Amino acid sequence: MNGQVKLLAIESSCDDTSAAVLINGKVLSNRVAGQDVHRDYGGVVPELASRAHQQHIVPVVATALKEAGIAASELDAIAYTRGPGLMGSLLVGSSFAKGLAVSLGIPLIPVDHMDAHVLAHFIDEPHPSFPFLCLVVSGGHTQLVKVQDVHTLEIIGRTGDDAAGEAFDKSAKLLGLPYPGGPLIDEYARNGNPLAFRFNTSRMPGYDYSFSGLKTSILYFLRDEKAKNPAFIAENLHDLCASIQYTIVEYLLQNLVKASEELGIQEVGIAGGVSANSYLRKRLEELGKEMGWNTYLPDFRYCTDNAAMIGISGHFRFLAGETGELSDRPFARQS
Ligand code: KG4
Ligand code: ZN
Numbered sequence: 001m002n003g004q005v006k007l008l009a010i011e012s013s014c015d016d017t018s019a020a021v022l023i024n025g026k027v028l029s030n031r032v033a034g035q036d037v038h039r040d041y042g043g044v045v046p047e048l049a050s051r052a053h054q055q056h057i058v059p060v061v062a063t064a065l066k067e068a069g070i071a072a073s074e075l076d077a078i079a080y081t082r083g084p085g086l087m088g089s090l091l092v093g094s095s096f097a098k099g100l101a102v103s104l105g106i107p108l109i110p111v112d113h114m115d116a117h118v119l120a121h122f123i124d125e126p127h128p129s130f131p132f133l134c135l136v137v138s139g140g141h142t143q144l145v146k147v148q149d150v151h152t153l154e155i156i157g158r159t160g161d162d163a164a165g166e167a168f169d170k171s172a173k174l175l176g177l178p179y180p181g182g183p184l185i186d187e188y189a190r191n192g193n194p195l196a197f198r199f200n201t202s203r204m205p206g207y208d209y210s211f212s213g214l215k216t217s218i219l220y221f222l223r224d225e226k227a228k229n230p231a232f233i234a235e236n237l238h239d240l241c242a243s244i245q246y247t248i249v250e251y252l253l254q255n256l257v258k259a260s261e262e263l264g265i266q267e268v269g270i271a272g273g274v275s276a277n278s279y280l281r282k283r284l285e286e287l288g289k290e291m292g293w294n295t296y297l298p299d300f301r302y303c304t305d306n307a308a309m310i311g312i313s314g315h316f317r318f319l320a321g322e323t324g325e326l327s328d329r330p331f332a333r334q335s
Pocket of ligand 2: 113117272304
């Protein structure tokens, strides 16, 4: 090992195939191959995702190793996403990781995808101190996580139905925008009035969330307005996007403020695909100043799914001696 830890990390939980190489926790390469095949379907089609992972995984891993200037034979371990995610997609990444680890005679490190989104904050300086409160908002999950240290992550709030990313994507679909609609809502919202329209959100106990009421509220509002004016969406697209984005982001931030106050935590961050949202990023910074928080926004490369975050998570686990077994099976849902 020469005192160095050389890790290959593989992420394949949803519709991005990614491979990264890390030496001593520093990212040397982080390749991501997206999948355009889902565009026409308005969402990720699991079977197509698995097939695309199979096409992408060999070239993506080869490019990540080449870019890092590392031969596979120099690797000390392989970290991979064990779950949660789409089973077929996880099987491609985990089987590839297992095969390569066996052939190289090196250990495997199974990594939890949601933990990895949070731990992406420990890739570059400055790192959050502990305890750290992180709002993880992705296409599949919405969680408020209390991080005691890099091995102790406690989910203190979660959504009972749709995730924040899904709320963005489904709202975008109602507006006739293509998948994934989150980034498009962000874009159109820049020239819109966030207070033009009001939509309902549901009050939930503790630090939990629910987005199904919002979806219904948008659906009925659009149906009624379109009945009066068939061009309503086209004429109000920017205001609609700004108002939807405002509603989702302010709703997300309520529990973050509540948890910070109740738990006395001043180290506060966001993670996951939706943390790329420009309004959420701006509001977190503003709130941070108001509340006296140290705020942490992930680099755009580490917001949406990527293998670098699997790598940093794997690095911490490797140092703690937490390696996995060939018999470890991927899991679609968190237990
Ligand atoms: O973390 P991620 O890449 O994949 C999952 O693990 O789900 O998150 C993808 C989600 C999608 O729902 C996408 O619409 C959303 O992140 N997203 C955004 C933005 N960029 C990505 N939502 C709002 N604004 C954005 N700028
Ligand atoms: Zn993710």
